[in-house]
Amino acid sequence: MAKVLIIGSGGAGLVSALSAHESGAEVIIASKTLPTRSQTSMAQGGMNAVLGANDTIQNHIDDTFRSSAGLGDEARITFMCEKAPEAIRWCNAIGLPFSRNKSGEIARRRLGGASAPRACYAQDYTGLKLLHTLYDQCLKAGITFKNERFLLNLIVDEETNRVLGATFLDIESGEVEEIRADAVILSTGGYGGLYGKHSTNSVQATGDGLAAAVRAGAKLADMEFVQFHPTALKNSSILISESARGAGGYLLNSHKERFTDELAPRDIVARAIHDEITNGGAVYLDIRHLGEEFINHELPQERKLAQIYEGIDPVHELIPIKPSAHYSMGGIEVDAHCMSSVLGLFAVGECANHKTHGANRLGGNSLLELVVFGLHCGANASEYGAKHPSPIIDNHQLAKDTNFVRGVMYFTNQIDFYQKQEMLANIFYNNVGLVRDDMGLKAVLGAIRQMQRELPFMGPRDKSKACNTNLVEFIEFGNKIELSEIIVVSAISRVESRGAHYRIDAPARNDQMFGAHTITWKEDGVLCADFMQ
Amino acid sequence: MEINVLRSADSTAQCYNIELENVTLLTILNHIKTKIDPTLTYSHGCRSGVCGSCAVRVNGREVLMCEYKPLDGDTVEPIRNTRVIRDLVVDSSPIERFNATAKAWSEDSIEGNISDEEAHRIETQSDCILCTSCYSACPVYAVNPDFIGPFALTRVWRYVNDLRETNSDAKIAAVQTNGIWDCTLCGECVPVCPQNIAPKQDITMLRMKSSMLGYQDPNAGIAFGGGLDFGTPMF
Numbered sequence: 208m209a210k211v212l213i214i215g216s217g218g219a220g221l222v223s224a225l226s227a228h229e230s231g232a233e234v235i236i237a238s239k240t241l242p243t244r245s246q247t248s249m250a251q252g253g254m255n256a257v258l259g260a261n262d263t264i265q266n267h268i269d270d271t272f273r274s275s276a277g278l279g280d281e282a283r284i285t286f287m288c289e290k291a292p293e294a295i296r297w298c299n300a301i302g303l304p305f306s307r308n309k310s311g312e313i314a315r316r317r318l319g320g321a322s323a324p325r326a327c328y329a330q331d332y333t334g335l336k337l338l339h340t341l342y343d344q345c346l347k348a349g350i351t352f353k354n355e356r357f358l359l360n361l362i363v364d365e366e367t368n369r370v371l372g373a374t375f376l377d378i379e380s381g382e383v384e385e386i387r388a389d390a391v392i393l394s395t396g397g398y399g400g401l402y403g404k405h406s407t408n409s410v411q412a413t414g415d416g417l418a419a420a421v422r423a424g425a426k427l428a429d430m431e432f433v434q435f436h437p438t439a440l441k442n443s444s445i446l447i448s449e450s451a452r453g454a455g456g457y458l459l460n461s462h463k464e465r466f467t468d469e470l471a472p473r474d475i476v477a478r479a480i481h482d483e484i485t486n487g488g489a490v491y492l493d494i495r496h497l498g499e500e501f502i503n504h505e506l507p508q509e510r511k512l513a514q515i516y517e518g519i520d521p522v523h524e525l526i527p528i529k530p531s532a533h534y535s536m537g538g539i540e541v542d543a544h545c546m547s548s549v550l551g552l553f554a555v556g557e558c559a560n561h562k563t564h565g566a567n568r569l570g571g572n573s574l575l576e577l578v579v580f581g582l583h584c585g586a587n588a589s590e591y592g593a594k595h596p597s598p599i600i601d602n603h604q605l606a607k608d609t610n611f612v613r614g615v616m617y618f619t620n621q622i623d624f625y626q627k628q629e630m631l632a633n634i635f636y637n638n639v640g641l642v643r644d645d646m647g648l649k650a651v652l653g654a655i656r657q658m659q660r661e662l663p664f665m666g667p668r669d670k671s672k673a674c675n676t677n678l679v680e681f682i683e684f685g686n687k688i689e690l691s692e693i694i695v696v697s698a699i700s701r702v703e704s705r706g707a708h709y710r711i712d713a714p715a716r717n718d719q720m721f722g723a724h725t726i727t728w729k730e731d732g733v734l735c736a737d738f739m740q
Numbered sequence: 741m742e743i744n745v746l747r748s749a750d751s752t753a754q755c756y757n758i759e760l761e762n763v764t765l766l767t768i769l770n771h772i773k774t775k776i777d778p779t780l781t782y783s784h785g786c787r788s789g790v791c792g793s794c795a796v797r798v799n800g801r802e803v804l805m806c807e808y809k810p811l812d813g814d815t816v817e818p819i820r821n822t823r824v825i826r827d828l829v830v831d832s833s834p835i836e837r838f839n840a841t842a843k844a845w846s847e848d849s850i851e852g853n854i855s856d857e858e859a860h861r862i863e864t865q866s867d868c869i870l871c872t873s874c875y876s877a878c879p880v881y882a883v884n885p886d887f888i889g890p891f892a893l894t895r896v897w898r899y900v901n902d903l904r905e906t907n908s909d910a911k912i913a914a915v916q917t918n919g920i921w922d923c924t925l926c927g928e929c930v931p932v933c934p935q936n937i938a939p940k941q942d943i944t945m946l947r948m949k950s951s952m953l954g955y956q957d958p959n960a961g962i963a964f965g966g967g968l969d970f971g972t973p974m975f
Contacts (some may be wrong), residue, residue, distance in 0.1 A: 249788065
């Protein structure tokens with residue numbers, strides 16, 4: 208029986224776990240938090256699938272491919288869209304409580320960029336209800352959870368480029384441990400947390416899996432592509448769902464005038480808002496005309512959050528908004544079987560790049576991706592592990608990481624890493640955000656290189672061994688620094704504009720030079736980048 | 741503003757004086773951790789009330805830190821009925837333990853259509869974010885630490901009451917021992933739920949369903965002191 212180690216317990220991890228278990232593997236899920244506390248709980252909109260007669264799978268494929276701006280892989284998009292109806296049926300069969308339409312079918316709504324209403328949803332809680340349904344099924348299957356395990360590194364045999372397991376910090380005890388397995392799946396989520404208070408993401412979205420993967424020799428793809436959501440609350444970046452505009456909400460500038468088509472694709476609306484704000488104005492979302500009854504019924508979360516975080520009531524007042532970092536299109540480069548460039552190391556969900564979103568993700572395709580590719584990845588990892596059992600060989604990773612966790616306590620703390628982290632988030636939002644140029648990007652790269660040198664002068668100030676969240680946050684900061692360099696180098700290399708990557712100094716798309724994926728990896732600690740088909 | 745936080749190292753409340761007005765408790769704790777005292781330890785995630793990480797007690801009442809705006813002099817403590825790991829971080833293993841004991845999952849279901857009204861039957865119960873506020877507020881744990889408890893029983897009712905479930909009766913068996921009959925129906929779990937779920941009502945519904953299936957309240961006899969045998973012939 209193959210032993211499959213899954214790292215990360217959001218939707219992608221739990222679907223993979225159920226699939227690997229179904230395929231006969233022994234499954235262990237290690238995660239830095241409790242499964243139901245992951246980012247998936249925040250997904251609101253829905254999960255795309257063609258179920259009715261008024262829509263075709265080809266339309267879903269075409270919409271997704273068009274939105275990907277040349278970086279989507281047609282075969283994998285086709286695979287995902289064709290599997291979508293089956294994925295919805297699977298979710299329904301395990302108990303996901305979908306909202307229903309008048310005839311009792313699973314209800315669908317139209318999201319941005321879709322030619323038909325095809326996002327199946329469960330009120331504004333699609334991600335929350337999916338995640339909890341999956342968790343219940345994992346308990347039923349008796350899957351082993353190791354919670355509060357913070358991923359440090361993957362264990363890789365350098366001779367054979369074969370993954371053997373991973374090392375973790377047991378947050379509660381403060382001990383470093385290793386878990387060996389025949390196959391490892393990374394499902395650790397995206398890196399939106401890098402943008403700090405300018406991101407709609409959970410504070411946990413620090414890209415730990417991607418950073419560990421690149422340290423282990425895996426390749427990353429298209430890291431410069433980060434989707435910005437047009438409407439997040441101005442002060443807190445808490446998401447105001449697209450359904451507020453879908454239902455007829457207006458965007459107003461500081462003169463209280465409309466300035467853009469509210470239902471254009473996300474990147475276009477976000478840039479229009481960005482331009483208004485850059486020109487010294489504020490931007491507001493106006494839903495007052497929708498009426499109190501409608502708002503209470505359709506947007507209750509939004510009303511509550513605007514009251515808490517902006518101190519305004521959207522029924523009577525304008526909502527101050529700004530665009531915020533929302534989804535990481537870039538991720539670990541994987542093949543059609545979800546395996547990375549390291550043998551036995553798989554990746555799935557937002558931390559992977561399945562080439563289904565390309566340069567711009569459609570709303571409703573991320574939950575779909577994690578179910579379709581989760582089922583696929585779990586079975587593949589199980590099969591790989593059964594065919595190629597992991598060799599029992601010595602490896603120094605555990606000793607190295609134990610030493611690191613011990614040694615980091617002696618870092619000098621002359622520089623406050625929380626302050627640097629806030630600065631990194633600000634310069635990323637301003638220079639590696641919606642609008643980029645060569646000079647701004649290079650300035651950020653300089654700042655990152657400086658922070659890399661300064662890391663030994665930072666470190667955790669809390670010296671406790673047990674449950675040291677200051678230590679965890681410092682290692683997360685290290686991962687952010689590791690990834691930020693890769694993102695900026697990718698963004699500097701791509702001297703064109705495409706999807707979410709907009710260069711004001713090269714505003715046109717250039718397929719001849721850049722119609723390819725930005726592949727990045729490290730060789731002996733040196734970052735390498737190239738464009739590859 | 742003065743905020744008192746119970747620290748686990750010496751089991752006393754530490755007072756922090758913060759110059760922030762009209763912000764959430766989570767914002768204040770983040771300010772303390774990153775600017776004043778990095779040893780202060782707590783859990784958080786989404787900042788928007790869906791991940792269930794940040795439940796604590798303020799002046800003895802359960803709240804989510806990301807939704808609560810503190811007042812001068814508030815005292816913040818970890819939630820109850822579970823082991824404190826450090827400061828406001830508690831052992832979350834009761835979530836897995838009680839949901840597994842209660843078999844709170846779908847056993848088998850049918851695919852057919854169900855109406856919007858029928859789907860509404862489990863809408864509120866499936867809004868649960870497993871923040872464990874209800875569990876912290878429950879007084880039964882003082883006498884029975886094995887009580888399956890409010891969040892897990894609500895979850896069982898969510899599956900029993902799901903029209904797609906084909907064998908919902910079988911789910912009732914798992915909640916007879918240390919389950920529905922151990923609840924005192926005091927209702928402490930209801931006002932603390934950030935998602936407006938009423939576990940007490942769900943437990944009442946599970947009791948009715950159990951009675952219909954022939955299960956009996958094992959405490960019914962004891963309630964009368966065991967001395968009155970009204971149903972027993974006198975000869």
